[in-house]
Amino acid sequence: MADDIDKGAPTLNQVAQQIRHYGLDADPQSVLVAVRLVAAGVMLGQAAEVHFARFGLSTGRYRLLADLEDSAGEKSPSRLAASLGVSRATVTGLVDGLERDGLVIRRPSAEDGRSAAVVLTARGATTLRELAPEHFGRLEAMVGELSADERATFLDLLGRIVRGTSALAE
Amino acid sequence: MADDIDKGAPTLNQVAQQIRHYGLDADPQSVLVAVRLVAAGVMLGQAAEVHFARFGLSTGRYRLLADLEDSAGEKSPSRLAASLGVSRATVTGLVDGLERDGLVIRRPSAEDGRSAAVVLTARGATTLRELAPEHFGRLEAMVGELSADERATFLDLLGRIVRGTSALAE
């Protein structure tokens, strides 16, 4: 797997050919930007998965642990689902795995009988702390090719694409 | 789901706070760029999934069909796996679904007894053709906020990030 860097990232010519094939009039460069962006996201996502696997985690599990730590080590599944942007069912599955590995525990809520709390264990906090230097180092290195100005430009352009996309998602 | 645009995309302050929390010296802006890029990729990926679902497809199935059409409507599972950048097992699963829906058929190879061919059916080709205008239209609209110059700049910066990342994946 991960055979090729260009996994699924076509060239301008390939895109132009496809557009022509369907007799459309889309702008190849625009389409290329969109396709490359999606491909880059997939690629980085997989790289992150490999990275987290070295610590027995996954991106989803890491995000849950980090969110928990930002919330004083304790949060309800519903609120986790909301802040992570995933369904409650997904949180149930993630917590199942994390609890099995001893990184979090479940505790019923005292105030609300329907609710529960997911609590970060000492081991969970330790795992996060061990992970952090490499994690942030990798993220930083990822964009190390760019100058501060270029990073600012990239953030601006990316933000505008994202806003355009979500406006279009209706 | 897809509750929020900013699903999992933190602010500069949040990133800086996390870095401080672990006593690291990473550059928050760099980290922010990386995190936002991954989040954008996830978001666009999910938007694409919703789009394809309207045609009874998924991103993976669409990519397989499109790849097939680019190859004269016929290709072996192994070669599909290689060009799509997924495992052979994944191709087996995708073809199972597409065959069930009548969009492709499997045919054993005459030359090589181990091999097989996945063949695009008329219905598969029709589905692709019906999908194309909306598909490319959406991709184009996604980056519609940007001028041609800005798109070129974005492609350059994105390419450099991707190259930096894959160099780092070791």
Next chain:
DNA sequence: CCCATGTAGTTAGCCGCCTAATTATGTATT
């Protein structure tokens, strides 16, 4: 010629994501 090794495809089983349905609890209305 046979056997070892390699390659093609599938299967089994795990993970993370989803939706829909279920169960339990809280809240509000009458």
Next chain:
DNA sequence: AATACATAATTAGGCGGCTAACTACATGGG
């Protein structure tokens, strides 16, 4: 107080990714 509605969490089942193991076939070296 009872009934209706809303919310919290889980469960069941599907999809698409993966790895590892298995089967079937091909091929090259002794």
